[in-house]
Amino acid sequence: MEGSTLLVLGPNAWLLLAVLLGLAAVVWRTALGRSPVQMLVAGVRALIQLAAVALVIAWLSDKGPLAFAFVALMFLVGVWTSGRRVAPDGRWWLAAVPLAAGVVPVALMMFAFGVLPFSALAIIAVLGQQIGGAMTSVTLAGRRIRDELALRQGEVEAAVALGFPWQAARAMVGRPVAGEAVLPSIDQTRTAGLVTLPGAFVGMILGGAAPLDAGLIQLLVLVSLLLVNAGAAATTLWLSCAGAWTRPRTRPRDIPAGKTPR
Structure with missing residues (x-):
């Protein structure tokens, strides 16, 4: 198996992330009547937090x-x-x-x-x-x-x-x-x-x-x-x-x- 990940990462992965999050916010608003801001904030927070946590865990590894x-x-x-x-x-x-x-x-x-x-x-x-x-x-x-x-x-x-x-x-x-x-x-x-x-x-x-x-x-x-x-x-x-x-x-x-x- 080529590569070290199960999915193919690159520019398309970031584009797909934006599309998926946007569609989730649309469904959250139109079908479930909730504020799309909740969904968008959750996705952005996850991105920032995962990046920070990855750096912290790498530092804590030993x-x-x-x-x-x-x-x-x-x-x-x-x-x-x-x-x-x-x-x-x-x-x-x-x-x-x-x-x-x-x-x-x-x-x-x-x-x-x-x-x-x-x-x-x-x-x-x-x-x-x-x-x-x-x-x-x-x-x-x-x-x-x-x-x-x-x-x-x-x-x-x-x-x-x-x-x-x-x-x-x-x-x-x-x-x-x-x-x-x-x-x-x-x-x-x-x-x-x-x-x-x-x-x-x-x-x-x-x-x-x-x-x-x-x-x-x-x-x-x-x-x-x-x-x-x-x-x-x-x-x-x-x-x-x-x-x-x-x-x-x-x-x-x-x-x-x-x-x-x-």
Whole structure:
């Protein structure tokens, strides 16, 4: 195979990027009724950020301890991104809880088993994927639960009137939809090698790694993401049902059964 990349790069690649981003913005505006600026800004930011990150990672390649500082920055950006999606007017910083609940235990297990080496490139690549997966799960689960609780508030109040605690009443509504945030990860894992070839797997094959080794590494990444995303979604459910994202004027536990919160 000629070249070191799967796609042919050059001036046409940059032209195609502009066309794809422009068309995405048009569909986003005309079919979905959203501001095209969001789509355009996302594409430009991705370009700038990827260029900067590539330079930083190259500089960190032989500086293992500093990789954790970069991962911490990634974590903070993930908290800001997910938190502002779930609770734009509330305690958005609490997104750090489900993100950490998903990522930290899995990362510690990978270090403990000796699977993840103390190499800057490995740490950034693996933990970066896990933070990204957890961020997506927190966003999807948090917004889905929030909307469902607002839509079915009457059912929650009815359960409280029957004697259920507020958190348990909310969980009856939120739990069935919280797991939907993990479905994309499950589908990606189920169809790996059949519908999609994950980027890490393809990159290792092109880099000369043995196919079985590449497959095992990609499987570790995919399965670790299942636990990361499930843990993040479960913690998001707990926070949502506890009413932690907002600061209510009257705490649910102070409201007698049969009464509705103000």
